[in-house]
Amino acid sequence: MSGLLDALILGAALSLLAGSLIWSVLNCFSLRPGDVVSWRTARWASLAPILLSPLIYFIPEASTAATISPLPVHPALDTARVAAPLPAGAVQTGFGFEAGWVAALYLGGLCVSSLAGLQKHLRRQRRVRESRMPNAAERRLLSAIGNFDTPPVRVSPQIASPILTGWNGLVLVPESLFDQPRALRFAMMHEQTHFQRGGERDRLVGAALKAIFWFHLPLRWIERELNAARELACDAQVLDVLGVQQRKAYAETLIQTMR
Numbered sequence: 001m002s003g004l005l006d007a008l009i010l011g012a013a014l015s016l017l018a019g020s021l022i023w024s025v026l027n028c029f030s031l032r033p034g035d036v037v038s039w040r041t042a043r044w045a046s047l048a049p050i051l052l053s054p055l056i057y058f059i060p061e062a063s064t065a066a067t068i069s070p071l072p073v074h075p076a077l078d079t080a081r082v083a084a085p086l087p088a089g090a091v092q093t094g095f096g097f098e099a100g101w102v103a104a105l106y107l108g109g110l111c112v113s114s115l116a117g118l119q120k121h122l123r124r125q126r127r128v129r130e131s132r133m134p135n136a137a138e139r140r141l142l143s144a145i146g147n148f149d150t151p152p153v154r155v156s157p158q159i160a161s162p163i164l165t166g167w168n169g170l171v172l173v174p175e176s177l178f179d180q181p182r183a184l185r186f187a188m189m190h191e192q193t194h195f196q197r198g199g200e201r202d203r204l205v206g207a208a209l210k211a212i213f214w215f216h217l218p219l220r221w222i223e224r225e226l227n228a229a230r231e232l233a234c235d236a237q238v239l240d241v242l243g244v245q246q247r248k249a250y251a252e253t254l255i256q257t258m259r
Contacts, residue, residue: 004057005099011053012215019046019218026225034233039226043206046219106215113214117207124165131156131172138178145185151195153188162187167204169195186253189238197237199230 022042031038131154134142138155151169155178163172171191177184194200206223213219235254239247 011050014049
């Protein structure tokens with residue numbers, strides 16, 4: 001078991017180094033705005049060392065053709081080299097760490113990060129429970145500005161801007177946004193584009209990875225860049241549909257919504 005733990009510790013160290021290097025290199029290059037592919041590749045490349053580290057343990061070592069007999073050692077010298085015994089039940093890794101403490105540290109951090117993620121999930125679930133189905137007037141308005149039946153739409157008086165949430169996709173629309181038909185149309189196009197591109201599922205995958213690898217600071221940097229790239233790519237696709245004439249109106253609506 002200590003051999004597997006040694007491999008995981010080595011993989012984690014290499015993963016931290018790889019993530020820092022990849023993030024630094026990509027930031028040195030002028031990537032195309034909204035380059036989701038590069039940052040998504042960076043996510044998995046930074047995690048590759050730790051994900052593949054168990055192979056170091058499970059792949060058997062090649063057997064040697066011949067064994068070298070050890071040189072005789074004087075009993076007095078051999079006794080002097082005997083290390084102090086570990087506590088009963090303790091296992092030490094090849095790096096000098098006690099396996100129990102390493103496992104306890106990781107599991108403690110995993111519990112904290114999982115509870116934080118669960119709290120965010122429950123907060124969103126509460127928003128969904130507090131929302132309602134669009135009434136007849138709101139459905140007519142949604143039908144008039146486009147086909148927004150997928151993903152499902154619910155109306156919430158508790159939020160200030162539209163939210164795409166859930167693995168299967170659900171758009172929460174602020175109640176006040178129905179008083180602004182143009183802003184509603186732009187917002188729904190943005191969220192529907194996110195849904196079609198799989199942006200919310202990709203965000204959830206990233207959130208799960210950050211919770212599992214809670215110690216991986218470079219992964220958090222990469223996920224932050226990936227989130228920004230997803231938003232820029234989504235905006236670019238919406239602008240392609242709207243055309244040049246509505247670019248300014250779309251930008252003004254985004255700024256107003258953020259405020």
